[in-house]
Amino acid sequence: MTSTTATKEDSRTAALRAAVKELMPRAKSDLAQLVSFKSVADPRQFPVEECRQAAQWVADAFAAEGLTDAGLHETPDGSMAVVARSKAPAGAPTVMLYCHYDVQPPLDDAAWKTPVWTLTERDGRWYGRGAADCKGNIVMHLTALRALRKVLGDAFPVGLTLVSEGSEEQGTGGLEEFVPGNLELLRADTLLICDCGNFEVGVPTFTQTLRGNVNVVVTVETLAGSMHSGMFGGPAPDALAAMIQLLSTLRDAHGNTTVSGLPNSQVWEGHDYPVEQFRSDAGVLDGVDLLGSGKVADMLWARPAVTVLGMDVPPVVGSAAAIQPKTRARLNLRIPPGIKPDQALKALTAHLEANTPWHAKVTVETEATGSPFVGSTSGPARQAMSEAMEAAYGRPATTEGQGGSIPLCNVFADTYPQSEIMLMGVEEPKCLIHAPNESVDPSEIENMALSVALFLASYAE
Numbered sequence: 406m407t408s409t410t411a412t413k414e415d416s417r418t419a420a421l422r423a424a425v426k427e428l429m430p431r432a433k434s435d436l437a438q439l440v441s442f443k444s445v446a447d448p449r450q451f452p453v454e455e456c457r458q459a460a461q462w463v464a465d466a467f468a469a470e471g472l473t474d475a476g477l478h479e480t481p482d483g484s485m486a487v488v489a490r491s492k493a494p495a496g497a498p499t500v501m502l503y504c505h506y507d508v509q510p511p512l513d514d515a516a517w518k519t520p521v522w523t524l525t526e527r528d529g530r531w532y533g534r535g536a537a538d539c540k541g542n543i544v545m546h547l548t549a550l551r552a553l554r555k556v557l558g559d560a561f562p563v564g565l566t567l568v569s570e571g572s573e574e575q576g577t578g579g580l581e582e583f584v585p586g587n588l589e590l591l592r593a594d595t596l597l598i599c600d601c602g603n604f605e606v607g608v609p610t611f612t613q614t615l616r617g618n619v620n621v622v623v624t625v626e627t628l629a630g631s632m633h634s635g636m637f638g639g640p641a642p643d644a645l646a647a648m649i650q651l652l653s654t655l656r657d658a659h660g661n662t663t664v665s666g667l668p669n670s671q672v673w674e675g676h677d678y679p680v681e682q683f684r685s686d687a688g689v690l691d692g693v694d695l696l697g698s699g700k701v702a703d704m705l706w707a708r709p710a711v712t713v714l715g716m717d718v719p720p721v722v723g724s725a726a727a728i729q730p731k732t733r734a735r736l737n738l739r740i741p742p743g744i745k746p747d748q749a750l751k752a753l754t755a756h757l758e759a760n761t762p763w764h765a766k767v768t769v770e771t772e773a774t775g776s777p778f779v780g781s782t783s784g785p786a787r788q789a790m791s792e793a794m795e796a797a798y799g800r801p802a803t804t805e806g807q808g809g810s811i812p813l814c815n816v817f818a819d820t821y822p823q824s825e826i827m828l829m830g831v832e833e834p835k836c837l838i839h840a841p842n843e844s845v846d847p848s849e850i851e852n853m854a855l856s857v858a859l860f861l862a863s864y865a866e
Contacts, residue, residue, distance in 0.1 A: 417556065418796050418859060424552035425855045432548045432850055433531065437524035438462065439506070439540040440533035446484050446507040446572040456571055459506045460485045463543060463569045470550045471559055472567055478587075480579030484571035488590060493564025497865050498786075501566045501593035502857075503813075504542040505573035505600060508535035509839045516841035530835075530844040537836035537845040542599040543569060545831055548854035553861060562865035566593050570813070573600070581816045588820065595786040595825045595864070596817055597857065602832030604676055604805050606846050609794035609856065611787075612828035613675060613804040614706060615811055616739040617777035619749045620714075623757050625651065626766040628730035638728060645718060645729040647765045652734060654760040655711045660696025662711045664738065665759070666752035669709060671741060673702035675804035686834040706806025709749070710739045735772070739808055746774035775810040778818070781825040786864055790827055793859035797852050829853065 442459035445451040460477050467489040468475040475489035487506070493499045511521045511534055519525035519532040526532075535541075546567065553561060568591060570580045584591060601612040627642035657663050678701040689695065697704040704710065714735040719725070740749045754769045761767040781787050794802040807828075817826060831849040832838055 417862060420556045421552050421858045421862070422797075422855055424555040425548055425851055425858065428548050428551050428555075428854075429847065429851055431551075432544045432854070433524070433847065435466065435547060436531065436536060436540060436544045436845075439543060440524045440535055441522055442506075443522055444507050444535070444571075445510045446575045446577075447510070450510055456507060457485065460487050460569070460571055463487045463506050464489060466547055467550075467567045470547060471554065471561065472550075472565055475567075478583065480571070481582040482572055482575075482577040482579030484577070484579045486571055486580055486583060487567065487569035489567040491561050491565040494560070494562065494865075497563045498594035499564030499566060499592070500861060500864065501568055501591065501596040502546045503568045503570070503596060503598045503600065504546060505539045505570035506543060507571050507574050508538070508540070509574050511841065512839075513841050518842055527844075530846055532842060532844040534843055536843055537602070537832045538838035538843065539573070539600050539830070539832075541831040541845040541850055545599065545850045545854045546857065548850065549857035549861070552854065552858045557862065561861070563861055564593075566591060573813070576812075578812065581813050584813075584816050584820050592821065593824060595827070596821070598811065598814060598817075598826060598828045599830040599853075600811060600832070601807060601828045601830045602836065603829075603849065604678075604803060604833070605682070606833050606835065606849060607798060607852075609798040609800065609802040609852070610676065610829070611780065611802060611804045612807045613780055613782070614742050614806040615778040615814060615828070616706070616741050616806070616808050617744070617746055617749075618773070618775045618810050619738040619740065619746055619753060620736065620772040620774070621738075621750070621753060622733055622735050622770045622772055623648075623651075624731065624733045624768045624770070625761065626731045627763070628728065630730050631725075631727040632730070634726045634728050641728050642763050642765060643728050644732045644765065647762050648716070648732045648734055650762050651757065651760055651767075652713055654756070655736075656696070659698045660694070661698055662709045662738075664709060664711065664749075664752050665756045667709050667740075667744060667749060670699070671703065671707040671743070672699065673705075673707040673806065675706075675806070676702070678702045678705060678805075702806070705808055707741050709741065709744065710808070711753075712737045712739075740777055741806070742777040742779050744777065746776055750774055775812050776815050778811065778814040780814075780828050784825045786825040787827060789864040790829075790856070790860045793863060794856045796859055797855040829856075
């Protein structure tokens with residue numbers, strides 16, 4: 406790199422940094438408007454019109470910033486996907502900017518310390534449902550594009566395709582089904598999936614892997630009907646006790662997931678997760694042990710993990726002196742890259758069938774499966790984004806995994822196998838996405854917007 410080039414790049418970085426900072430009041434105003442839309446994509450809970458209004462706001466906002474080919478597209482699950490485009494200059498690549506405008510329901514209004522649908526600043530953070538997941542990323546993209554236009558002029562240096570999904574949180578797969586039938590509409594050389602976040606505030610991070618999942622419902626039956634525990638308790642097989650014993654075989658004494666046939670000693674090679682930070686982030690009570698014999702990052706991102714999501718059992722209040730004849734449990738098995746969903750489903754089913762005690766009747770129903778995902782680890786876009794994040798944050802970017810699944814990533818990878826796919830965003834752990842009191846740190850919107858702006862400028866070169 407010549408000194409002239411370095412000076413030019415330093416000057417551009419400084420100009421974009423100043424532009425993003427100047428735009429942050431507008432970013433807050435935009436996020437306040439977006440948060441006010443109760444865009445939960447579930448008509449049983451919220452009016453469909455709220456999602457429609459949010460979608461139209463997104464389309465209009467990006468159209469105003471130069472993505473003139475903007476519109477709403479109905480997907481197979483009935484939700485509306487926003488697609489807005491700007492044609493690439495001759496010889497320049499096209500970049501997809503992904504986000505979603507639908508949000509989780511409040512879950513527990515009484516647990517919120519601020520109004521759910523009103524963006525509220527508190528202790529330096531901005532609170533409200535969707536402030537981080539994922540409306541904060543929508544505003545981050547907007548701020549990046551506005552900064553670019555302010556510094557470089559109205560013509561973008563690359564082609565752009567904005568895709569904002571309308572049912573990501575519901576998992577109904579509308580956009581996954583929409584993509585294969587709209588290859589050219591959505592085609593891009595690089596895809597920025599901005600529905601993730603940094604390891605912590607101020608630490609630029611690529612989400613390198615996503616765990617897949619296998620959900621099953623297991624049913625255990627032992628009796629024709631409930632029986633009096635005083636008259637029959639002892640020899641009569643208790644379905645609830647059988648289920649408890651069965652579920653206990655899924656973890657060892659240290660808390661390691663022990664599904665027969667699945668490896669559970671893998672290690673995570675990227676960013677480590679300090680024990681005390683994890684305890685704080687997860688809200689682990691004082692004195693309670695963490696699970697597993699590996700490091701936190703190993704357990705969280707590199708190894709399978711089973712969770713009992715729910716069980717059919719009598720509640721304490723109202724329960725009777727009766728032996729339970731039948732019970733069900735809903736299980737979620739998270740799987741890291743390297744384990745295929747069909748392999749995991751087969752192993753989990755066989756394990757449950759083999760470990761059911763007392764020859765109780767057991768059935769295992771498949772509810773859902775999803776594949777793990779590994780993002781791009783090299784290539785011109787990855788190199789440009791690494792440099793952009795380091796320039797924005799003043800420190801090198803690192804990598805982490807994510808325990809959640811984004812099935813759309815695998816659809817994109819299968820549809821556009823030559824494209825680079827990177828996962829990032831504003832959703833660091835303190836955001837408490839999906840929980841009451843969701844919030845975003847505005848510095849993450851600012852620094853990620855600068856990162857994306859720098860990337861778009863340098864990637865074109």
